[in-house]
Amino acid sequence: MRSWRRVVAILALLVPVISTPALAEKFVVGYQPYDTISYQAIVNQELGLWKKYVPAGTEIEFQGALQGTVIANDMLAGKAQIGYMSIMPATILSSKPELAEIKMVATLGMSEGTRCAIVLVRKDAPQFKNTQELAAWMNGKIVAAPKGSASDQYLLKFFAKYNVKPKEYLNQSIEVIATNFRIGKLDAASLWEPTLSRIASDVGEGYSRIAADGRAADNPDLGMLVMRKDFIDKYPAVAKGYLRAELEAQRYLLNPANWQSVIEMVSKHAVGVPKRVLWYSIYGKVPAYATDPVREWKSFYFNERERKNIAEVAPLLLNAKVIRAVPPAGTMDDSLARQVFKEAGYKPVSDKVTLGVINGAPASACPFKD
Numbered sequence: 001m002r003s004w005r006r007v008v009a010i011l012a013l014l015v016p017v018i019s020t021p022a023l024a025e026k027f028v029v030g031y032q033p034y035d036t037i038s039y040q041a042i043v044n045q046e047l048g049l050w051k052k053y054v055p056a057g058t059e060i061e062f063q064g065a066l067q068g069t070v071i072a073n074d075m076l077a078g079k080a081q082i083g084y085m086s087i088m089p090a091t092i093l094s095s096k097p098e099l100a101e102i103k104m105v106a107t108l109g110m111s112e113g114t115r116c117a118i119v120l121v122r123k124d125a126p127q128f129k130n131t132q133e134l135a136a137w138m139n140g141k142i143v144a145a146p147k148g149s150a151s152d153q154y155l156l157k158f159f160a161k162y163n164v165k166p167k168e169y170l171n172q173s174i175e176v177i178a179t180n181f182r183i184g185k186l187d188a189a190s191l192w193e194p195t196l197s198r199i200a201s202d203v204g205e206g207y208s209r210i211a212a213d214g215r216a217a218d219n220p221d222l223g224m225l226v227m228r229k230d231f232i233d234k235y236p237a238v239a240k241g242y243l244r245a246e247l248e249a250q251r252y253l254l255n256p257a258n259w260q261s262v263i264e265m266v267s268k269h270a271v272g273v274p275k276r277v278l279w280y281s282i283y284g285k286v287p288a289y290a291t292d293p294v295r296e297w298k299s300f301y302f303n304e305r306e307r308k309n310i311a312e313v314a315p316l317l318l319n320a321k322v323i324r325a326v327p328p329a330g331t332m333d334d335s336l337a338r339q340v341f342k343e344a345g346y347k348p349v350s351d352k353v354t355l356g357v358i359n360g361a362p363a364s365a366c367p368f369k370d
Contacts, residue, residue: 030071033269037223053241086150094327108223113214116192135162141187194281275368285360295360
């Protein structure tokens with residue numbers, strides 16, 4: 001009798017172990033703290049929005065990177081399931097289905113070319129009357145961009161349109177470009193926010209100034225949320241839940257009442273960048289002389305302008321021999337984003353802009369002085 005009671009007691013101890021759920025699934029989100037298209041990823045992370053929408057027990061780790069190509073490589077290797085990047089690295093990533101099938105699932109923001117389609121020139125460069133003068137001056141000069149990025153895409157189009165033949169076209173990271181402007185080793189470059197504003201003259205260090213934006217080469221810039229297809233297929237509830245959190249983060253970022261708190265959050269991740277620069281990088285009017293006040297718009301799913309831009313990038317990269325084949329049919333798939341948008345109860349602002357726009361403000365409107 002005692003032995004039987006002992007067995008019952010042991011079994012009772014085992015019940016909690018047997019009924020305990022399996023270990024939580026963990027997923028990695030690659031984002032760029034030094035890029036405005038990832039600011040909503042920071043909002044999502046800081047406010048813990050994703051925890052409200054993914055299945056209980058899900059773990060999500062946000063991993064920062066300095067460039068979209070780094071995130072793309074992690075996704076190809078299966079080290080990340082979700083990524084924030086510009087359309088150029090997203091297209092390169094999606095063109096390799098033999099390594100991993102990638103889906104472009106939502107947009108992060110788009111502009112006429114005021115985020116990463118910018119020509120910066122050294123501080124003592126001439127004051128150009130027009131883009132043609134700028135292009136003529138760039139001939140024979142030392143120019144740089146992070147190769148494989150949206151800024152590289154822009155310069156390739158700029159060079160082709162104006163027949164620019166630089167002395168050297170260097171592949172440099174955003175930090176190296178900033179340093180080389182400071183020490184006078186660069187004539188011109190293209191890179192993205194917020195490093196762009198940090199070294200430019202509007203609110204930054206003044207080692208360079210903006211000479212042209214994306215409109216000079218008909219080159220808008222587009223941020224893309226991408227996911228591995230095997231992740232979507234195996235964990236559809238997590239994929240959908242993350243998209244719902246991304247939608248809420250975008251809405252939060254668009255609301256002027258939240259602008260200051262957004263920058264407080266971003267400053268924890270974009271270490272070393274003054275808050276006034278972070279604010280201006282997304283909410284400021286860039287370039288300052290622009291007549292169009294719209295800094296960027298957020299559509300969340302793909303509208304006409306986003307689809308057109310996506311369709312233009314692959315042939316450009318194919319012609320430049322950056323990719324060997326265009327992404328397969330069905331790569332652009334916002335069906336889940338549209339479902340999330342509808343279920344959240346939001347209504348499109350217009351056929352072109354689904355969520356809303358950021359109208360750039362002058363530097364004098366910045367609430368930060370540091």
